[in-house]
Amino acid sequence: MPLDRLTFQGLRNLQALDFRPGPRINLLTGANGSGKTSLLEGIYILGMGRSFRTRQLRHVIAHDAEALMLHGRLAGDPPVPFGVRRHRDAPELEMRLAGERIARISRLVETLPLQLINPDAFRLLEGPPAGRREFLDWGVFHVKHDFLDVWQRARRALKHRNALLRHGRMHDGSLPAWEQELVHWSERLDGLRRAWMEAFLPVFEETLTGLLPLPELRLRYSRGWDRRRELAEILRQGRESDRQMGFTQQGPQRADLGIRFGRRPAVEVLSRGQQKLVVSALKLAQGRLLEASTGRTCVYLIDDLPAELDSEHRRVFCDWLERMHCQVFITSVDHDALVDLWQAETPVAMFHVKRSNSGEGQLLPLDRQTSRRSSQ
Ligand SMILES: Nc1ncnc2c1ncn2[C@@H]1O[C@H](COP(=O)(O)OP(=O)(O)O)[C@@H](O)[C@H]1O
Numbered sequence: 467m468p469l470d471r472l473t474f475q476g477l478r479n480l481q482a483l484d485f486r487p488g489p490r491i492n493l494l495t496g497a498n499g500s501g502k503t504s505l506l507e508g509i510y511i512l513g514m515g516r517s518f519r520t521r522q523l524r525h526v527i528a529h530d531a532e533a534l535m536l537h538g539r540l541a542g543d544p545p546v547p548f549g550v551r552r553h554r555d556a557p558e559l560e561m562r563l564a565g566e567r568i569a570r571i572s573r574l575v576e577t578l579p580l581q582l583i584n585p586d587a588f589r590l591l592e593g594p595p596a597g598r599r600e601f602l603d604w605g606v607f608h609v610k611h612d613f614l615d616v617w618q619r620a621r622r623a624l625k626h627r628n629a630l631l632r633h634g635r636m637h638d639g640s641l642p643a644w645e646q647e648l649v650h651w652s653e654r655l656d657g658l659r660r661a662w663m664e665a666f667l668p669v670f671e672e673t674l675t676g677l678l679p680l681p682e683l684r685l686r687y688s689r690g691w692d693r694r695r696e697l698a699e700i701l702r703q704g705r706e707s708d709r710q711m712g713f714t715q716q717g718p719q720r721a722d723l724g725i726r727f728g729r730r731p732a733v734e735v736l737s738r739g740q741q742k743l744v745v746s747a748l749k750l751a752q753g754r755l756l757e758a759s760t761g762r763t764c765v766y767l768i769d770d771l772p773a774e775l776d777s778e779h780r781r782v783f784c785d786w787l788e789r790m791h792c793q794v795f796i797t798s799v800d801h802d803a804l805v806d807l808w809q810a811e812t813p814v815a816m817f818h819v820k821r822s823n824s825g826e827g828q829l830l831p832l833d834r835q836t837s838r839r840s841s842q
């Protein structure tokens with residue numbers, strides 16, 4: 467379901483806004499520093515409970531505001547309102563969904579599946595495994611219903627084992643029991659991830675071939691523990707070494723998505739431009755698989771598209787977005803780079819983020835045909 471209304475207050479430099487996005491493609495243009503990325507950041511916080519620019523949400527609160535308030539509404543019958551609020555002096559994020567307070571961020575994530583493509587996106591390839599694990603688990607979470615429960619149980623067992631080892635309680639009677647629990651849920655988790663990967667791979671390969679054929683590129687899931695050994699044995703034999711390290715060294719918490727080109731890690735071989743295309747293909751494939759397997763669509767946030775892709779690849783990329791049924795928010799400083807990419811029948815809504823002399827950003831709708839600011 468697309469977002470049909472967004473009301474934001476206290477978000478960085480943006481004036482309070484009440485925004486009616488279009489159901490499909492939304493183009494947001496404006497000068498540097500007008501607030502385009504902040505707008506995407508607002509949508510991201512609504513769906514993820516955190517920012518992609520800072521670890522500390524209070525940095526997102528406008529300097530002169532007491533709180534950040536973000537509300538969204540999913541189109542539907544009835545529509546689904548949801549929102550988050552972060553007060554300057556309160557550490558926690560208040561979250562609401564369909565009129566009720568909620569405690570878990572996973573409820574937001576479930577409500578608003580999001581994919582972000584921004585200038586940092588290539589870090590998915592070159593950064594630490596945590597980012598790739600998150601990418602993988604996003605897919606599994608949205609497609610496999612029991613994922614969250616299984617993941618939480620595995621994590622709970624892992625925490626207990628780590629705590630026992632750290633406190634030197636190696637001979638505590640509960641250690642084997644927690645290890646057994648950890649093995650059980652880790653194997654379930656591995657099974658879910660593996661099944662999702664099997665469905666994801668062909669979708670990814672097809673998407674990538676359309677963007678940039680790289681037949682030698684391989685994605686490989688690794689479960690986080692030695693391929694030739696049982697986790698139970700690894701844990702039992704690794705107690706002393708895990709105790710010295712202070713944590714469990716193998717298990718599903720170490721799973722990764724290896725991205726290789728031929729025999730080498732893709733980051734060592736591919737150009738930055740090629741890396742961006744691979745990441746774009748990964749993220750498009752996530753949305754395509756979500757649509758194909760659940761009928762749900764995800765919202766794409768694409769920051770500074772022209773900086774990410776050259777004009778030829780931009781066209782193929784937008785072609786995929788058009789073929790999907792997803793809602794998209796795309797920003798650029800350059801209006802002309804975005805307008806001619808779409809088929810006449812695709813609904814395109816255009817907005818301009820205007821920066822005032824004092825630095826405040828204001829969101830204004832633009833008329834598609836004339837590309838001039840509408841009288842509203
Ligand atoms: N907490 C804040 N309160 C007010 N303004 C902020 C805050 N954080 C950043 N800004 C300002 O918001 C402006 C918008 O930034 P940004 O969204 O990155 O613009 P764009 O993506 O359009 O280039 C910047 O000028 C920045 O200085």
Ligand SMILES: [Mg+2]
Pocket residue numbers: 502503504769770
């Ligand atoms: Mg920006």
